[in-house]
Amino acid sequence: MSNPNDPRLTDGSVFPDPVYKETVLRPLFDGAKTHHVAAFGAIDRAHLVMLAETGILPAADAGKIAVARAALDTEIDPATLTYTGEVEDYFFLIEKELKARVGAELGGRLHTARSRNDIDHTLFKLGLRARLNLLIEQAIALHGAIVAKAEAESATLIVAYTHGQPAQPSTLGHYLSAMAEILARDIQRLFEAYRIVNLSPMGAAAITTSGFPINRERVAELLGFAAPLQNSYSCIASVDYITSTYSAMELMFLHLGRPIQDLQFWTSFEVGQIYVPNALVQISSIMPQKRNPVPIEHLRHLASQTVGRAHSMLTIMHNTPFTDMNDSEGETQETGYQAFEVAGRVLTLLAALVAQIKVDPARVASNIRRSCITITELADSTVRREGLSFREGHEIAAAVARAVVAAEGDLTTDGYAPFVTAFKHATGRDPQIDAAAFAQITSPEYFVAVRDRTGGPAPEALAQAISGYKTQNAGFAAQLATLIATQSAADADLATAFNLLKESA
Incomplete structure (x- = not known):
């Protein structure tokens, strides 16, 4: 029996406090x-x-509830x-409206063997699942756009950079293939x-399931889940469905931010x-000569916003108790939805940008000439041929590079004489590599062509890799289609079963 003097019962206040309400x-x-x-x-x-179906509620009673519950969806506009x-x-509110239509006793029976605890985590999972469907679809589309561009530009020369400096010639297709692998x-x-x-939390009720003969597997099936989440405490306490989702998002957009930064530089x-x-270019309001590729800037900051918003979800989950708690619910979920919204914009815009960018071959050729970046192959060929x-x-090649750069020359056309000098100085003899072979060895086309090992930019190796990426993309699309088809079938099953209930009223 409750204590009538308990101040919690006699303090005279009325829920909700106005400040708490607002x-x-x-x-x-x-x-x-x-x-x-x-x-x-x-x-x-x-x-x-x-x-x-389990007989916990008589069919006729369940039918009356079904009719009333369906009416709520047509009679109540949540936006108003x-x-x-x-x-x-x-x-x-929904329970109140339901009771108003079928009576308090019958209306209250819908809540048999469940709690807001398992309801909440189930609806949050349904919300995340729908958003993951779209995000994965957008990511697959971006992956496909990158792979298609890589194939189209598999022979298009670019300068590859390390530490912010020209390093070696490669191809745009090879670079984009690296992006595709990470994505x-x-x-x-x-x-x-x-x-x-x-995995469905429904049936966990508050913490420990229920004494009623519920069928958790059937509810999971009707909601399109793969199965019930096994442990009922885990259903209401674990937040790894949140942390797994936003960790994956954080990593994806952290990774995408790096090639986006390269595009800004390039x-x-x-x-x-x-x-x-x-x-995809905006002009300055005062400087008419400027071409500002600002979509890349927007991609960079939106990717960073996605990383920040996704990471905030992990921070919110940090040091929270292992139980049902408001920290993982309501407004926290809405914070995460903002990450999904921004993420989708990044994926869609980046796919459009990748499809439309072009390489400026004259600038690439000039940068290759000025930077002597084919010199690595001169060192390698000297080892193999001499x-x-x-x-x-390496020391011979370095001496050649210093001489060519000092003369502001072109390695292919101006480097042979310094090569002969450096070679004689190092070995005491003339090289077997003649001027024609030197010109071939130091060309960017040759540099790429001889790198035909697994993962290299040479045509055969790159074509083999791109073929694998295309197969992988098709597999992703098929995997997602299977998941969506399963959910669609569950939706149809639920609609049929629910309509049969209404007919039994």
Whole structure:
């Protein structure tokens, strides 16, 4: 028996406190009516079908609830709702409206064997799953655009940089293939996060399941989940479906930010090896000569915003208790949805940009000439053709590079005489490599062509890699299509079962 003198019962205050109402309850209500109405409706339907199929609720009673619950979806427009404080949250509003239609006793039966704890995590998972579907689809599209561009530009020479300096010639296709490989691993991480999200918490109730003979597997099936999440405590306490999702997002956009930064550098006036078409260029309001490829800047800061917003979700989960808690719910979920919104913009814009950029071959040729970046192959060829050690070949090549750069010359046309001098100085003899062979060895085309090992930029090696990336992209698309088809089939199954309930009323 409760103590009538307990101040919690006799303090005279009335819920909700006005400040609490405005600072907590109203924002939560508005968030629920914006983001979670559809998921909440699906959960109600699936749970009701299960209650009827297991005999926990008589079919006739379940039918009456089904008719009333369906009516709520047509009679209530969530966008027009204003929080009044008469009920605690959106859940209790729906329960109140349901009771008004079928009576308090029958209306209250829908909540048999469940809690807002398992409901909340289920609707949050449904919200994340839908957003992951779209994000993965957009990521697959970007991957496909990168692979297609890599194939189209597989022979297009570029300057590859290390430490911000020209390093070696490669091809745009080879560079983009590296992007494709990393993005593929990021997509795989999203699929793994999806697998964790795609387990149903329903049936855990508050913590420990229920004494009623519920069928958790059936509810999971009706909601399109792969299975119930096994441990009922884990259903309401674990947040790894959140941390897995946003960790995968954070990594993806951290990784994408790096080639985006390269594009910014490569489109600069001083480098200029990438040309962005006019459709993606803005001009200065005062300097008419300027072509500003600002989509790249937007990509950079939006990718960084995605990283920051995704990371904030991990920070919010840090040092929280291992139990059901508000830290992982409501407004926290809405914070994460902002990361998805920005992420989608990045993926879509980057796919469009990659498809349209072009390499400026004249600038590439000039940069190659000025930087002597084919000199590595001169060292290698000297070793192979002249029988020297690598260190000897490297020192000869370095002397040639110093001489050519000092003369502001072209390695291919101006480097042979310094090569002969350096070779004689190092070995005491004339080289077997003649001027024609030297010109071939130091050309960027030759540099690329001889690098035909696995993963290299040479045509055969790169073609083999791109073929694998295309197969991988098709596999991603098929994997996502299977997941979406499973959910569509579950939606149809739920609609059929729910409509049969309505007919039994």
